[in-house]
Amino acid sequence: FSEMAQRIDAFTGGVGLSANPRTGFGDSARCLPLVALTSKSLVRNLDPMFDILAELLGESVFSDTGRLRTLLLEYRAGLEGMVVQNGHRLAMSLAARRFSRARALSEDWSGVHQLKDVKRLLEDLSDARLGELVGDLARVGSTVWDRSRFQMAVVGERAAVTRAGELAGSTLSAIGGGAAETPAGPENGFPGDRLREGWSTESAVNFVAAAFPTVRLEHADSAALAVIAKLLRSLYLHREIREKGGAYGGFALYSSEDGVFSLASYRDPHIIATLNVFDGAFGFLRGGGFSETDVKEAILQVCSEIDKPDPPGPAARKAFFRRVIGLSDAIRERFKQRLIALSRREVMTAAEQYFGGGLNQCSVAVIGSEEKLREANAKLPEPLELFKI
Template identity: 25%
Template sequence: QEEVDRPEDLAKIPTLTLGDLDRTIRMLPTDESDLFGARLMHHDLPTLGILYLDLGFDLKVLEPALLPYLPLFGRALLQTGTSKEDFVSLTQRIGRTTGGISQHRSLATRLDNDETAAWFFLSGKSVPAKFGEMLDIMGEVLLDARLDNKERIRQMALEEKAGFEARMIPAGNSIVDTRLKAGLTEASWAAEQLGGVSYLNFLRDLVKRIDSDWAGVEATFRRIRDVLFNRKGMVVNLTADASLFADTRDALASFVEGLPQSDAVAHDWGFAAEPKSEGLVIPAQVNYVGKGANLKALGYEASAASAVVLRFLNTTYLWDKVRVQGGAYGGSSRFDLSSGNFSFLSYRDPNLLKTLDVYDGAAKALRAGIGETDLTRSIIGVIGDADRPEFVDSKGYSAMWRILTGTTDAIRQQRRDEILGASQKDFSALADALDVLAEKGHVVVLGGETAIKAANDQRPGLMEVSKVM
């Protein structure tokens, strides 16, 4: 077991080649039409007799001050009951009638205009015989949830706060990533308002205001509902066989027609790119060290081939330097092709400045070159991620989300071509961008006070320090 395998023996193991990979993207059917002012998308896919429905509402109609309320607002729709039944009864009814009803939010930078795609979704699935009943439940949840249920909403706020604080250490690298990018693009700023350190601070204040100013809190929840749930401009996304769609279209049309309609105005959230370096103090013996920037703003011409470069960087240089030699539990880099946001991240890291130095040395590592075998393996790995199997409901949702973010099939094919054609020049191009990031990028560290103070002492002004917990 300890003997090193000979190259000639390794060469006998069957492996994929680039010639084994599909050159073209997988396309999904999408039919679009108008449904009483709503944008209807239907995906004719074999669903084995199940209808998958997503109702989407544009968050840009909300003032920016309302965004932090959305996680609790979404929970309140499904967990406060309605005027007809309490929370327990509603939950049991959903279980009897449907395959589940859920809510979530999605945020991204659009590809066609660099604006923000920000949507609230209520999703459900049912068999055809129960589709009408599912629509009834969804309608009641959207328009009749007990937003005046003070005790339940206080309980949920306390749960949210406690849950976030409990996740602070296990999910420290994600929290750093969210905070790092909040000053780079509007979509990332909104994500931090909905699930970052800013959201935690909001929850701490909200818990107090529920007792001191419940009338104001309730009025805010009601305002979100009144403004957000508007069939004009909403998206109705249905994934089902054509025959099922034909049988249920009338019920769906009647449901949409019954929703409120008004002329909603998209708000300017007033975002301005203001990245800053921060040290976020928590009671921990390890650190989560991040450094990043928006590479588009630094002049990098984004290519999907960057995914190949990052895969190699993550599995070689960062693995060796941050995890193996540095002693951290993990080290990685992330790049969002749509926004241009790039970040280096470490997980449960005993170091701080040493890790930042590793990040700054990444460009040199990329310029060292890559062998054809490693390049092929990295390309195959990226294509494998892109072609990962999806459940049929996820296929329909993904097709809708690509439309909402301006990700056309032509762009998808271009990206695939760039991945399959990745070469050393792509490594050099990203290396040039990371050289600029090393100089101009900003730092966010979540960790112990001693380590953050020591880093600031060695490099004065490195981080603006604040206590999170």
């Protein structure tokens, strides 16, 4: 392991691996559970970089149970550390996990449920249990590292890309192949039942989230929802949650890929007051507490995110992943045109359609101390179901 780490440091700018469930565009709109392997190097180090990738893909061995035990303990510590650091994102993930297969997988792979699974796994670190885990990891690796499923992109100058393409072919030949692709099934059963949950941990502050399903990027109302998220954050949530409530931040996010709208607070001293603010957001929108100028400013904020310039490398990687999930330039251009032409009246119409049910239409998840959650439950008309992280 130390030798491989030294080679990675010597010949590359890093090697990364991540699991990211995505939702495809087009007629199927199916879940795409992706595993992304990334690396970069100077042109002179292309050969050793691809040698490293071939070895990682084709010769991975998990039999060193001592090292495996250490990695698992480090992984758990990292997951535990992110609870307070990224509590608002974890709460949003919990609240939205029943709205699509990709959201459910994302929660299982990188949310609170991943931490609970790892804790459960580490309850038994005996050699026998670790031996079973070694076999499980080997089976997962042989399934995931299958060249019939690989899609690869090489980014660089023309001569370097030509050489990298040749090396990529030899790298893929080093791993197994031939298994038929098994895409995730249709989105049956989503969105699921509304949930109201409280998750307790050692924290002096709370992270409150509410989420509900809307429509995706291809829909005519997607541009209005993106603008509504900006209006809520700048004109309402910042004032009510941060300035009046004392939280570090208040957020409104519209995910056009999944069609999920979320509200959240960060490092929040309150629970009930924040839920009341979330409920009031629906009244704020339906009451039209924003002007045509506010709408235009929100449109510019969304446009700035779409048109934000990226260096060539990151821009190419983003384009590659858009191709993987089927997000065409035509879909993006139609969204941009709807966005630019958006009026206050259209925003009001969308607010009436998607925000009419108030907090009753939302799933709610709160992360905080057990004491604070129980205090809130004693006053809430619809108590939270309590769990421990």
